[in-house]
Each structure stands twice: as structure tokens, then as C-alpha cells.
Amino acid sequence: QLQLQESGPGLVKPSETLSLTCTVSGGSISISSYNWGWIRQPPGKGLEWIGNIHYSGSTYYNPSLKSRVTISIDTSKNHFSLKLGSVTAADTAVYYCARIVVVPGAPWHFFDYWGQGTMVTVSS
Amino acid sequence: DIQMTQSPSAMSASVGDRVTITCRASQGISNYLAWFQQKPGKVPMRLIYAASSLQSGVPSRFSGSGSGTEFTLTISSLQPEDFATYYCLQHNSYPLTFGGGTKVEIK
Numbered sequence: 001q002l003q004l005q006e007s008g009p010g011l012v013k014p015s016e017t018l019s020l021t022c023t024v025s026g027g028s029i030s031i032s033s034y035n036w037g038w039i040r041q042p043p044g045k046g047l048e049w050i051g052n053i054h055y056s057g058s059t060y061y062n063p064s065l066k067s068r069v070t071i072s073i074d075t076s077k078n079h080f081s082l083k084l085g086s087v088t089a090a091d092t093a094v095y096y097c098a099r100i101v102v103v104p105g106a107p108w109h110f111f112d113y114w115g116q117g118t119m120v121t122v123s124s
Numbered sequence: 125d126i127q128m129t130q131s132p133s134a135m136s137a138s139v140g141d142r143v144t145i146t147c148r149a150s151q152g153i154s155n156y157l158a159w160f161q162q163k164p165g166k167v168p169m170r171l172i173y174a175a176s177s178l179q180s181g182v183p184s185r186f187s188g189s190g191s192g193t194e195f196t197l198t199i200s201s202l203q204p205e206d207f208a209t210y211y212c213l214q215h216n217s218y219p220l221t222f223g224g225g226t227k228v229e230i231k
Contacts, residue, residue, distance in 0.1 A: 047160075047168065047211055049220040062219045063125075096167065107156050107174040110215045114167045 002026045004097050004115035012091075012122050018084040022097030022115055023077070030055045030075045035100035037111065038071060038082045040093040048093075052100060053080055087122045094119050126150050126214050130223035136231040143199040145210055145226045152192045153216035159188055159197045162225075163208045171210075172197065202228070 008020035022036065029036065038050040051061040053071045061069050065084065073080040084091060094117040101109035127150040137143050147157065155175035160168040170179050172188035175195055185200040199206055207230055212223040 046225045047162075047213075047222040049213075049222065060218050064219070107154075108215060109173055110158055110170075110213060110220070111160070111168070112170055112173075112179070114169075117167055 002099065002113050004099065004113060006095060006097050006115045006118040008118060008120070010119055010121060012087055012120060013124050014088055014122055015086055018082070018087050018091060018095075018120055018122070020082045020095055020097075020118060020120070021079050022081070023079040024099075025078070029073065029078045029080065032056075033102045035102060035108075036073070036080045037098050037100055039096045039098060039111070040091075041096070041117075042090075042093040050082065050084075050095075089122050092120065092122045125219055126153060126217060126221055128212055128214050128221050128223040130210075130212060130226050132226060133224060134227040134229065136229050137202050138231045139202055139204055141202045141231075143202050143206075143228060145197045145228075147190075147195045147197070147212035147223045149193045149195075149214055149216075153214045155191050156214060156216035157188075157190070157195050158213045158215065159186075160211045160213065161206075161208045162211065168211065199228075204230075 003025045005023050012018045035052045035054045037052040051071045053059045068085045070083045096117045097115045098111040099113040129148045131146050157175045159172040162168040171182050176188045187198045209225045209227045
């Protein structure tokens with residue numbers, strides 16, 4: 001059974017960089033038909049897509065965050081990572097990682113597996 | 125960016141009710157739409173993909189329909205475990221965008 005697990009600091013100071021890792025178990029992160037994504041949810045609010053990465057390294061980012069976001073992948077460790085720079089209180093949220101299945105010629109399967117989420121608070 | 129507008133934003137319903145939630149896209153997205161359920165404090169769970177395909181393991185009382193700009197999620201007979209917030213997601217084009225959510229509460 002595929003499992004995803006987010007990890008990283010739960011508290012980040014304003015203006016610093018938020019760094020999270022999503023470790024995938026029960027399957028390989030390097031399968032060409034998968035992409036891997038990050039989504040966040042501020043307390044009491046809705047879901048916001050942050051970005052995706054393929055094991056080849058190709059990425060898609062939300063333009064609203066693009067200048068501050070970097071998503072990377074380490075196939076040797078079977079994990080992918082999120083860095084969000086210059087954080088403010090508005091970046092306080094639960095951060096989720098999730099899987100995307102690429103289906104050639106058909107709608108992709110977005111976010112069929114999710115991690116449990118990790119709460120990150122931005123505060124001094 | 126494609127805006128996804130869900131309605132209603134909240135609703136009260138009784139066990140056994142038929143519930144319909146609507147998601148409208150600001151431009152056509154074919155059937156590139158998914159529906160998610162999120163219970164308080166829990167991880168979102170995908171219910172529907174490709175607008176109308178039921179995720180494996182999801183009860184058949186859930187169904188999705190629509191194409192283009194208007195989509196619906198229907199719960200044919202609301203059960204106690206269905207009280208939750210529901211989100212649509214368009215993946216026709218980047219950036220991916222979620223609807224604002226519909227909270228289904230107990231009447």
C-alpha cells in the first residue's frame with residue numbers, strides 16, 4: 001500500500017524558508033507515470049495547490065507562489081521536497097503531499113493518495 | 125487562471141436527503157474535474173475523478189456529472205458519515221484550482 005509522509009519543522013520564523021519533505025513508501029517515486037504534488041490548507045480555509053514535480057525533475061508551480069517556491073526530488077531517498085522562501089503569517093497552513101497518476105490521452109488522476117499533512121506555523 | 129465557484133458554500137441536510145453540490149468553471153474544462161471529501165481534522169479523500177468516475181471503494185450513493193463549465197456532485201441518500209466539506213478541483217490547465225468548498229452539516 002502506497003504511503004506518503006510529510007516531515008519538517010512545525011514552526012518557522014517570518015522571512016525564513018519553510019522546508020518540508022515527503023517520503024514515499026510502498027512504491028517507487030521514479031515511475032514515469034507518476035507526478036508528485038504539494039497542497040496546503042490554512043486553518044479554517046480551503047485547499048490551495050502549490051506545485052508538482054515529476055521524477056525527471058520537471059515542475060509546475062502555482063504562479064501566486066512561484067517566486068518563492070522550489071520543489072525538488074531525490075530518487076535515491078524516494079522522497080521529494082518543498083521549499084518556500086520569505087514566509088509570512090499567511091503561509092501558516094497544513095501542508096500535504098499527494099500523488100498524481102499520468103494517463104496518456106485521458107484525464108490524469110490527481111491526488112489519489114495523500115500524506116497525513118503537517119501543520120506549519122509562521123511566527124517569531 | 126480558471127476560477128472554480130462552488131455552491132452552496134454551506135448547507136444543512138438530514139440523513140436520507142438527496143444532496144446536490146455544484147461547481148462552475150470560469151471557462152470550459154472538458155471533464156478534467158475531481159471531487160474530494162474532507163472531514164474535520166482529516167485528510168481530503170478523492171471521491172470522483174474525470175467528472176463522473178467513482179473512486180474505488182467509495183459508496184455508490186456518490187455520483188458526479190457534468191462537462192464543460194458546470195459539474196455536480198450528488199449524494200443520493202445522505203448518511204451520517206457524509207457530513208463533511210466537499211471540494212472540486214479542475215486540472216484542465218495550470219494552475220490547478222480548487223473550489224471554495226461546500227460544508228454539509230446536519231439539520
